[in-house]
Amino acid sequence: MDEQMPIFYVGQHETNRTLPVTEDVVLQAHSCNYDMVTTPVTTPSFHSRTLSILSNYNATTNSEEADCTPFPLIPPLTPLDTFLAPTEHVTQQPVVTAPWIDLASPDPLIANLSQQVFKLEVAYAAFCGATSVLIRGPRFRCGASHEPSVTHFAQAILEGLNIGPYLHLSILLPMVESKDEEEPEPVGSLATFAREDFLTGLPKRKSSSFDAHRSWDTWNVVRTICNYHGRLSLALSIPRHLPDVSVQSRWFAEPLRMLELTAESFAKNAKGYPVLTKLAQGFIGRCMRLRTSPWLLLTDVGSIPGLNNPEEIFPMSDGMLSPTKTEDMSRENSKSASPTSSDPTPAEAAAIPQPKKKNKDPTPHLSYIRFLQRNQPVKTTVERFGGGYQDYLQSPLQPLADDLESITYEVFEKDPVKYEWYERAIALALADWHPFGKPASSPDGSIIIAVVGAGRGPLVTRALRAAATTNVKVSVWAVEKNPNAYVLLQKHNLGMWGNAVQIVKSDMRSWQGPVLTDGQIGKVDILVSELLGSFGDNELSPECLDGVQHVLNPGTGISIPASYAAHLTPIASPRLHADIMGRAVSDKDAWEVPYVVFLHQMHYLSSLNPTLTDGHSSKMELPTPNVQQAWEFRHPQPNSTLIQSQMRKGGSVAGGGAGGFSGGDGANDHNARSTTLRFACQKRGICHGLGGYFETVLYKGQSTEKTDNESSKKVELSTNPVTMEEKSKEMISWFPIFFPLKDPLYIPDDSELDVSIWRLTDDRRVWYDWMVEAYVVVKDKRVRIGLSGLHSSRKNGCLM
Known part of the structure; x- marks a missing residue:
């Protein structure tokens, strides 16, 4: 496998798998070029037994007794209820909870039975050594008669996380809700047994009330109630036609562990073979370039070939071998390459039975995915250099206080x-x-x-x-x-x-x-x-260049860089928020530090062109983020500024009696800055913090009648995602800076974010204060609906 290329791990999943996934099944799947096979925790026998318990309860309990009759209990699992056992291959395969339970049911009876089944399955899966569990999320349909209870679902997931201390739970959700009003529940689903008394009176949705962000809202509620748990992730089902790129970008920022592709995710080309749209290919390609790329799950696209005939192994000539099969083949080759082995004679070779040629690929969807893997673009310079740094938090350098390695x-x-x-x-x-x-x-x-x-x-x-x-x-x-x-x-x-x-x-x-x-x-x-840092001035470039300016010729001297400006934009980054939550357990000041980080798996909340295209377009173009300038520094400073700074040192009378705004004599107050920026946010989301960048002019050529215009001589560097391609493409020296919010700020559609930030100093150190406010316009009045609170890095400021 070429390390320059993304690696695809592909699994085979059947929603109604009735046969046990044995070691032979796993080996056969590997032979067919799958990397993994999902296995259900419980069997159809257990499903039937649960339905019988529900039926008996309903038959023996009338409506008047329902309020005072305890719910029925699901007995422990028996050997007939599960094929799962603590074997080696169980730890390597995702297990799937029952698709027929309804943890979000408004009927407390159905919800209670579903929770019992769910807890039994999670506990037994943990006992068997499973490490990854796939759970179907609440079902949403445009025009559905009632809303599922997402909070009840989320509470059950939180209980599941507490049951299995080593289990990683993945919630399967569609990228967008289904537009099919008539889409039925799975056969035998407990949702179909919900009592009418608990369905009537619930808020009904209009048949035309399709919402592209509704599925994301569900996920946001679940992960918020679970407090951004480190063992909770997302399994995202990819539709045939992807929604607007703003929706795609929102999902891209989430902790993706699996991408599900069903038969409906594929279209057919002119020859009748399954293919993905250009947008779907682009989204999958982006996800596969994450530091931890998600698994691909092919769902209900056909069973594993050759299970009835283990010798039915076919070559994969039109795709790339899976990582699992590549490893297996290398082992087999090493075993067979013994000094005593010899090639067969021509007569012996002719006697070897040859496999019959197949006119039809038994796994066309898998072959296409391997073909897609083989044709992924080679990683760029920035991706190769920054791959290990993606979304990895680093504390800013202390260039004056520390000697670098x-x-x-x-x-x-x-x-x-x-x-x-x-x-x-x-x-x-x-x-x-x-x-x-x-x-x-x-x-x-x-x-x-x-x-x-x-x-x-x-x-x-x-x-x-x-x-x-x-x-x-x-x-x-x-x-x-x-x-x-x-x-x-x-x-x-x-x-x-x-x-x-x-x-x-x-x-x-x-x-x-x-x-x-x-x-x-x-x-x-x-x-x-x-001396520039990720925010331009965060590593004390202004203070250092002020201190050395006395050696620069005052009449003709040139400073390179000549100027630099800090830029900001609000972002959503659940991954970074969860990481800082983990740090805050042992470091109470973790939320008060601006971190240097290669921002990758994140979403810009404010865009200049938020609705570039929809899911029916063949071109994938990401929105341009709305990045605004906070402030700027220029060098050399006017002599009058430095003279005043010298006068204030030591608290002299000539320097004034007020002292510095943030303490000290105020000798460095000329390098303090503050600003409030307003960002229009067209779509709802969660603000986890601010992404910070800088632009710098290294040298701005002077123009005369005999020379070219000065713009042709301007040399600039930029980490601003809007201008970086134009000014310094593939520059990797600086990663952005991230100003976190301890309490994520929810913003509705068509809202505004006011970002306030200060650069402060007490003559001994420099630090930042920052906060975010959310507003909506109601009857021509701006109404504040959220406030992040003030964060300050004073304790962790950069020492002068």
């Missing part, structure tokens, strides 16, 4: 775009220097470049390359406080750079400047740094 530098240096763009910026700055008549700060006419926070030296190398390509004489200085990186810089200077670089071990804010040939302290012409 070499492996941390190495991760950044693998970026194929960032340093190329920095070299372009330096080269353009050098090329612009003499045409604009700028004097060099060095007595010998060389332009002085200082790389501050040099790390292991990648920007130093790029500065030297830029000087060589532009044929401009330069003097390069590298300033680094990390004593270990300082040693490596000296090694590079002796070998790679040929002693062309002056190495200085110092905090950049304490560096006095380059020592010139005449012994005087000079100024820097071009100041180069890579």
Whole structure:
């Protein structure tokens, strides 16, 4: 299997499987290129016994006695009630609870019997060593006479999670509710025995009240009542025609463990073979690129071939072998490759009976899925690099307080775009220097470049390359406080750079400047740094560049980067929310930390084009997220700003008597920021936090009558998903930042989110405060319907 390609694990599922799934059945399924087979917990015998208990209860209990008569009890399972046993293959196959129970029934009798059956099955499955249980969710039909009780269903699932401490429960739900009003319940379903007294008086839905988000609403209630449990996941049934991409994106953000494909999920091509629509292919392809890709479950597309004839093994020539079969074949080949083995003679080969050719593929749906697997696009650079980091929470770096390890530098240096763009910026700055008549700060006419926070030296190398390509004489200085990186810089200077670089071990804010040939302290012409964090300013780039600005030539000096802006958008990310919930058990401040994370399995709540296409289109185009700018920093700062900052240090009279807004003298208050942004949310959802990004202008070329316009000389980097493709495609140095909400905020259709965020400082550290408010417009008035509360990272702020 090519590690550049997604791996498909495909299972075979029959909703009415009546025969036991033995080891032979599993082996035969593997031979047919399936990876797994689902197995029911209980048998038709148990189903019949339960129906008899219900029938006897109804026959002996009249309506007047129903309120005071206890519900019947389901006796323990017997050998006739289940084929399941604690065998090795049980731990490797998903088990399925009875599809005929109705945990969401409005009739308390049906709900109680269903819960008893459910608890018996879950407990026995846990005893047998099963690890994955598939549970059919509540059934919704457009125009149905009554609504199922989702809260009762969710409470039963929570009980199931408590019964089996190692069981992973997956709820099977359709991507959209069924539009078929006449869709019947399964034969023998307990739902059909619900008493009319409990169905009348319930709210009825209009026959035209189809809601594409209704199924998701059900899932949201279940996982909320279960408190985002780590062993609760989703099995999503894929329809033939997918809904609007906004609905698809919402489901993509959920904890997908299985994708179900029924016979109805497929269309037929011109030759009569089953195929999936382009949108369905695109959605499955996206899901298969998740860090933990879901299993594919082929449901009721035909039985396993050859169960009656174990020798009926057929080749899979038009698809990719399953991971399971690939492993089995490698074992068989290793066993058969013995030194004593020999190939058959021509006569012996002719005597070997050959399998009859088959005109028809016995598993056309499986063959198509393997074909789809084989034709998946190769993973991009970003996917290959970030695959292990998808939705993995990391605390932001403390670049001033801590010395980074070499492996941390190495991760950044693998970026194929960032340093190329920095070299372009330096080269353009050098090329612009003499045409604009700028004097060099060095007595010998060389332009002085200082790389501050040099790390292991990648920007130093790029500065030297830029000087060589532009044929401009330069003097390069590298300033680094990390004593270990300082040693490596000296090694590079002796070998790679040929002693062309002056190495200085110092905090950049304490560096006095380059020592010139005449012994005087000079100024820097071009100041180069890579201090930006995931939010642009979250790793103290403003404070560091303020502190080193005194070495920059005040008249002609250039800062690379010249400016950077922070951007925000509200997102839904159940996976990240559940992860932080787990951390909060041992860390009470887990909700007050903005995390660096490669956001992947998430959903943008506000989009610029929310309804691009519907499920009948053959083109999959994701909505453009509504990402807004929060604030911006520019360098170099005006001298007046830095003079005022110096006056406030130490609490002098000249600095004013008020002090800083958040404590301290206020010397760094000019780097504080705040904003409130408004986001229109067309569809309902859950806000779990804010996704943060940045855009930076490394160098903005100056224009004259003799040069090109400045836009052609502008060099920019971006992690903003709206502009990243245009400005710095496939850049991997920075992941986004995530500001979590402890209490997820539910928002209805056509609502608005007001996001307020502050960058605060007390002259010793920098931190963020943030909060989100939800509004709806009622009779031309904005009404607040939700409030997240104020979060603050003050305790975990970045130390100056």
